[in-house]
Amino acid sequence: MGRRFVSATVLWPRTLAMPPLEEVEARLQGREVIAVGRRGKYLLMHLDDGQTLVAHLRMTGRLSIVAADSPLLEDKHTRAWFGLAGGDALVFNDSRKFGRIWLAERLEDVVGKLGPEPLAWDLTPEDSARIRRRKVAVKALLLDQTVVAGVGNIYADESLFRAGIHPLRKASTLTDAEAGRLYDALREVLNEAIQKRGTLLRDYRTPYGEDGYFQNDLRVYGKVGMPCPRCGEPIERIRVTQRSTHFCPKCQKELIED
DNA sequence: ATATCTGCCTGCTCGC
DNA sequence: TGCGAGCAGGCAGATA
Numbered sequence: 709m710g711r712r713f714v715s716a717t718v719l720w721p722r723t724l725a726m727p728p729l730e731e732v733e734a735r736l737q738g739r740e741v742i743a744v745g746r747r748g749k750y751l752l753m754h755l756d757d758g759q760t761l762v763a764h765l766r767m768t769g770r771l772s773i774v775a776a777d778s779p780l781l782e783d784k785h786t787r788a789w790f791g792l793a794g795g796d797a798l799v800f801n802d803s804r805k806f807g808r809i810w811l812a813e814r815l816e817d818v819v820g821k822l823g824p825e826p827l828a829w830d831l832t833p834e835d836s837a838r839i840r841r842r843k844v845a846v847k848a849l850l851l852d853q854t855v856v857a858g859v860g861n862i863y864a865d866e867s868l869f870r871a872g873i874h875p876l877r878k879a880s881t882l883t884d885a886e887a888g889r890l891y892d893a894l895r896e897v898l899n900e901a902i903q904k905r906g907t908l909l910r911d912y913r914t915p916y917g918e919d920g921y922f923q924n925d926l927r928v929y930g931k932v933g934m935p936c937p938r939c940g941e942p943i944e945r946i947r948v949t950q951r952s953t954h955f956c957p958k959c960q961k962e963l964i965e966d
Numbered sequence: 967a968t969a970t971c972t973g974c975c976t977g978c979t980c981g982c
Numbered sequence: 983t984g985c986g987a988g989c990a991g992g993c994a995g996a997t998a
Binding site: 749764766767804806808851853860861950951952 | 989990991992993
């Protein structure tokens with residue numbers, strides 16, 4: 709916060725989702741960051757004229773502020789960087805090239821379709837009814853950013869395990885009790901993960917380059933064949949709408965026996 | 967409206 | 983040791 713942009717450089721054109729680079733250069737020139745925030749998985753830098761510089765890291769993206777002569781500017785995975793008044797640079801580094809940056813006049817154009825924030829979710833009866841009519845697998849529902857914002861594959865699997873719900877259950881078949889347990893489990897998992905500063909898997913680092921620690925608390929994600937921490941049954945992996953999905957076949961029954 | 971699939975990408979792991 | 987295949991996954995866009 710408090711820094712001003714003086715230039716914009718894009719090395720991998722697709723990184724810049726909108727608008728064209730010439731326009732970014734003109735509209736960003738001299739603008740000051742007055743606040744930073746987040747919506748779902750989108751990072752927000754609010755500027756002093758109402759615009760928002762938005763970044764999505766996807767899988768491997770990293771944002772950092774470095775000195776203007778930092779070797780990171782020459783790194784082969786650096787996709788874009790923004791010169792800051794005073795000589796530093798805000799660098800977007802992303803080996804997989806999935807990450808995206810927007811300069812939005814209206815933030816809603818970028819994040820308008822996102823569902824509610826799970827940790828600040830005042831679930832209305834209308835929301836609840838609409839969601840619970842859906843016939844998709846509940847795992848797919850958790851990953852749908854228009855239903856609830858910010859949940860990715862790891863925390864979806866962990867939430868379903870803690871709630872004792874099979875990932876293939878159709879959302880429309882969940883009982884009130886199950887829906888309530890899932891809602892609680894999701895918030896619990898996210899709060900714990902935030903407290904542990906995230907999950908170190910392959911690429912993730914905190915904004916300060918440190919590792920997160922939630923990987924030590926994962927109960928099913930990536931644990932294929934290992935004993936369930938609750939019942940000892942081997943954890944299984946299946947695919948649900950093209951996503952690798954981990955669960956305990958004993959604690960998370962697809963069909964409830966009577 | 968809803969549900970599902972494909973393409974985008976590179977680095978890493980695995981098996982031969 | 984070298985090499986290719988397979989895998990990881992968030993989202994846009996296409997298709998059913």
